[in-house]
Amino acid sequence: MARSLDRLYKGFRNLVSLSAMWSMKHPIYSVSSRSPSVRSMAVLPFSFSKPWDFSLPNPSWGPEMMQLYEHYNSMCEVETEGEEKQESSWKRLPGYNRLLKYATGGVYLSKMIQSKARLFTRNIREPGAGFEYVLFVNIKEQKCVCILQAGHLLEGPPGHVHGGAIATMIDTVTGCLASLSGAAMTANLNINYRSPIPLGSTVVMESFLDKKEGRKMFVSCKVTSPDGTKLHTEATALFLSINLNHLMGR
Numbered sequence: 048m049a050r051s052l053d054r055l056y057k058g059f060r061n062l063v064s065l066s067a068m069w070s071m072k073h074p075i076y077s078v079s080s081r082s083p084s085v086r087s088m089a090v091l092p093f094s095f096s097k098p099w100d101f102s103l104p105n106p107s108w109g110p111e112m113m114q115l116y117e118h119y120n121s122m123c124e125v126e127t128e129g130e131e132k133q134e135s136s137w138k139r140l141p142g143y144n145r146l147l148k149y150a151t152g153g154v155y156l157s158k159m160i161q162s163k164a165r166l167f168t169r170n171i172r173e174p175g176a177g178f179e180y181v182l183f184v185n186i187k188e189q190k191c192v193c194i195l196q197a198g199h200l201l202e203g204p205p206g207h208v209h210g211g212a213i214a215t216m217i218d219t220v221t222g223c224l225a226s227l228s229g230a231a232m233t234a235n236l237n238i239n240y241r242s243p244i245p246l247g248s249t250v251v252m253e254s255f256l257d258k259k260e261g262r263k264m265f266v267s268c269k270v271t272s273p274d275g276t277k278l279h280t281e282a283t284a285l286f287l288s289i290n291l292n293h294l295m296g297r
């Protein structure tokens with residue numbers, strides 16, 4: 048069973064990298080209209096064969112989100128050094144609302160794969176209402192950047208983002224970085240909230256792998272305004288790499 052779980056995790060990672068390669072080969076459509084039909088029209092040809100990728104632009108994205116997206120997405124393109132073409136160390140990660148939808152694993156996985164289960168950060172269907180975000184990873188530098196536009200359903204203090212929603216995103220970004228080389232779970236998360244994040248605004252979340260000691264990964268995260276002048280939140284986290292049997296309670 049351990050082998051089938053490992054295959055499942057590898058399958059998921061392959062899906063991630065294939066989709067990332069696919070998205071690099073097919074330029075993202077430009078968002079010039081605010082009409083909600085723009086996204087559905089543009090995505091339609093692929094929606095039957097591919098799961099919906101939430102980390103592509105949609106009409107709810109404001110100019111700051113689009114600008115940041117284009118900036119980081121351009122870094123994912125192939126780098127040219129003289130005549131030599133080199134693969135960029137930046138990758139955009141596609142975002143799906145289910146991790147295990149396409150997995151097969153028989154009876155052992157039936158406990159984990161529930162048809163109604165959805166990834167917490169991707170379960171609000173209305174574009175712009177919840178977490179609009181894209182993750183970019185740099186494997187060489189062990190760094191993860193997330194651009195986030197926080198929607199109106201994430202309110203905590205009036206007009207501002209809920210601290211739990213910020214924590215959720217920090218866990219997601221640091222968790223993504225910690226999981227690059229295999230499954231990992233959050234053991235500890237420390238957060239300092241420095242300045243409130245207005246609803247509807249866009250922020251940049253940068254996460255670094257500070258130290259690795261055996262199974263322990265010490266990761267930090269900083270949330271700032273797009274130009275980096277305003278610090279919103281700082282966090283440190285401890286992740287432990289796990290064998291996927293851990294999720295089966297074995």
Ligand SMILES: CCCCCCCCCCCCCC(=O)SCCNC(=O)CCNC(=O)[C@H](O)C(C)(C)COP(=O)(O)OP(=O)(O)OC[C@H]1O[C@@H](n2cnc3c(N)ncnc32)[C@H](O)[C@@H]1OP(=O)(O)O
Pocket residue numbers: 218219220222223226230231232233234235263285287289293
């Ligand atoms: C998973 C699939 C991922 C797919 C990727 C999609 C990305 C999606 C992004 C979403 C991502 C979202 C991510 C999420 O939301 S993950 C969901 C939130 N996290 C959890 O639910 C985790 C619950 N806890 C556990 O399962 C276990 O406690 C873990 C696995 C963490 C450790 O239990 P395990 O039995 O394995 O280890 P151990 O107890 O022998 O300890 C080993 C060592 O670690 C040290 N230690 C342990 N705990 C702490 C602590 N709190 N502070 C300081 N140190 C701690 C301990 O002292 C020892 O050190 P030493 O004595 O050896 O020196």
